[in-house]
Amino acid sequence: MSNEPLQARHDSLLKDYQAIQSQGLNLDLTRGKPSTEQLNLSDALDGILQGSYQTRDGTDCRNYGGALGIPEARQFAADYLETRPEQVMVGGNSSLQLMYAYVMNAYYHGVRGAETAWIRERGEGRKIRFLCPSPGYDRHFTVCESLDIEMIPVAMTEAGPDMDEVESLVSSDPLIKGIWCVPKYSNPGGEVYSDEVVERMAKLGRIAGANFRIMWDNAYAAHHLCDQPPRLANLLTLSEQQGTLDNAVVIGSTSKITFAGSGISFLASSEANLKQFASQQTVSTIGPDKVNQLRHVKFLKDMPTLEALMQRHREILEPKFNAVIRELEQGLGDKQVNDQPLGRWTRPEGGYFVLFDTQPGLASRVVELTANAGVKLTPAGATWPYGKDPNNSNIRLAPSFPKVDDITQAMKVFVICVELATLEAALK
Ligand SMILES: Cc1ncc(COP(=O)(O)O)c(C=O)c1O
Incomplete structure (x- = not known):
């Protein structure tokens, strides 16, 4: 089969990618840490003892x-x-x-x-x-x-x-x-x-x-x-x-x-x-x-108080996870290369991460492409012993810390990089 349609797709995507590179982005989806807004929920800890230190x-x-x-x-x-x-x-x-x-x-x-x-x-x-x-x-x-x-x-x-x-x-x-x-x-x-x-x-x-x-x-x-x-x-x-x-x-x-x-x-x-x-x-x-x-x-205090606090965390976190999933669905949802989807991803019911799987062998290239476009991701392989993912396909996305707009922007870059890496491999 001729590679022409793939080549054309690749060339057009490369132009989009180069345009993003010139924007000088600086976004980070690496570590699963709570955002400032989440930390603010517990500010009442400070001073709560009011001088009373006895158990x-x-x-x-x-x-x-x-x-x-x-x-x-x-x-x-x-x-x-x-x-x-x-x-x-x-x-x-x-x-x-x-x-x-x-x-x-x-x-x-x-x-x-x-x-x-x-x-x-x-x-x-x-x-x-x-x-x-x-x-x-x-x-x-x-x-x-x-x-x-x-x-x-x-x-x-x-x-x-x-x-x-x-x-x-x-x-x-x-x-x-x-x-x-x-x-x-x-x-x-x-x-x-x-x-x-x-x-x-x-x-x-x-x-x-x-x-x-x-x-x-x-x-x-x-x-x-x-x-x-x-x-x-x-x-x-x-x-x-x-x-x-x-x-x-x-x-x-x-x-x-x-x-x-x-x-x-x-x-x-x-x-x-x-x-x-x-x-x-x-x-x-x-x-x-x-x-x-x-x-x-x-x-x-007690479990109901803790659960109410966790509900407030959820209200902050959920739009961020939704932004990740939405961009993955919109950017990659029904696209294929060589009759294969461009990736698979989790839709977590809790926790701090979305796990993305590229086609085999492409995770490190995707992470490299996103880094060169100003979006930091957890290094490929980091989620495996000795940093060695045998399929080189897992990428951990951690959306808790950045703001929703930044996540959306980072994910738009991510999906372009996934497609670009997949096309590069298919054209080799
Ligand atoms: C599975 C897991 N365990 C432990 C930790 C760290 O916990 P701690 O802050 O209590 O050391 C993390 C932080 O990301 C984690 O994901």
């Missing part, structure tokens, strides 16, 4: 101590993560820091004393390994890389990780010590794990090697973009029923509820795990920021 058990929050967090914050976190206060600890401003500390301590110091340290099982050609449902959250992967934990990508389905693959790997390799999960509105694909997936997760501890941990990062538990949010089965309850509670480590934070840089973080697991981890934490801190914990409990 309900009489602790002065300004002083040292309280490795597990203050009682009212533990109660709040338990309600949020659907568990009991004895099974939750409340930390500082970053759940990522808690996750890193947990994995690092398990690796070097053990989940039950030094003899259980993962590093003891390392040897010549024997690295500690983690399963990484992919695409996934790049900073989880950085935690593994920083500890030289080998990452094994596992396929994601619409219902969560491919559990046949997970079970077969976990049961055949005792050096696999963990799996990273973002079970609700997953980063970046937006998947919500099905009941069956969560039930099978809860059984993993029975077939895994010693001291295996499911790092269950429920970062987007309350971050809905729809009227009837899907329900996530409760890993802690199911694990308790299976006798595998030690294997479950559930994490969350208020980073995208109040202030991303000054929120509070949660870690829920068995009481024995909390005891061990809290004692390890006290090596590096004589206690978390309890004043901030108290401020948060005073401000967020």
Whole structure:
């Protein structure tokens, strides 16, 4: 078949692209951080204590101590993560820091004393390994890389990780010590794990090697973009029923509820795990920021108050996600090259991302083209272990921070770049 129609389409698009380049745009869809308008929703945190620093058990929050967090914050976190206060600890401003500390301590110091340290099982050609449902959250992967934990990508389905693959790997390799999960509105694909997936997760501890941990990062538990949010089965309850509670480590934070840089973080697991981890934490801190914990409990109060706040977040975020989807539909909707659509994309019911899939092999070229036109995107491959997307097709779009007009403009550039990259490849 002659390439002429494709060539003509390419040449005309290239002119559009060059015209955009001359506009000197400077737009950014890279990181999923809340916008200033969202942060403003929690400004009442400032000054809310009005000089009253005592917790309900009489602790002065300004002083040292309280490795597990203050009682009212533990109660709040338990309600949020659907568990009991004895099974939750409340930390500082970053759940990522808690996750890193947990994995690092398990690796070097053990989940039950030094003899259980993962590093003891390392040897010549024997690295500690983690399963990484992919695409996934790049900073989880950085935690593994920083500890030289080998990452094994596992396929994601619409219902969560491919559990046949997970079970077969976990049961055949005792050096696999963990799996990273973002079970609700997953980063970046937006998947919500099905009941069956969560039930099978809860059984993993029975077939895994010693001291295996499911790092269950429920970062987007309350971050809905729809009227009837899907329900996530409760890993802690199911694990308790299976006798595998030690294997479950559930994490969350208020980073995208109040202030991303000054929120509070949660870690829920068995009481024995909390005891061990809290004692390890006290090596590096004589206690978390309890004043901030108290401020948060005073401000967020209870689940209905939190849900009302999340509704206001949704009102700000939804038009931004709608702008992304609208531009993708208008710009690429029914277009094809070589009888193939130009891409596929998610329509998330919550969370912070839209995941776009180019035709195979084109993601890095699309990101390069958009960058040269003044639109920054997350680097292609960033959502895969070692930055290596085997199909070079995933692109994570993060529309939370920019204004709707900027998102619209950035997406108009994006769709042109997708089409241009697809035509370039087809003409080679
Ligand atoms: C899945 C996931 N977990 C954790 C974080 C970071 O959370 P925190 O601010 O509590 O460290 C993010 C931020 O983008 C995230 O997407």
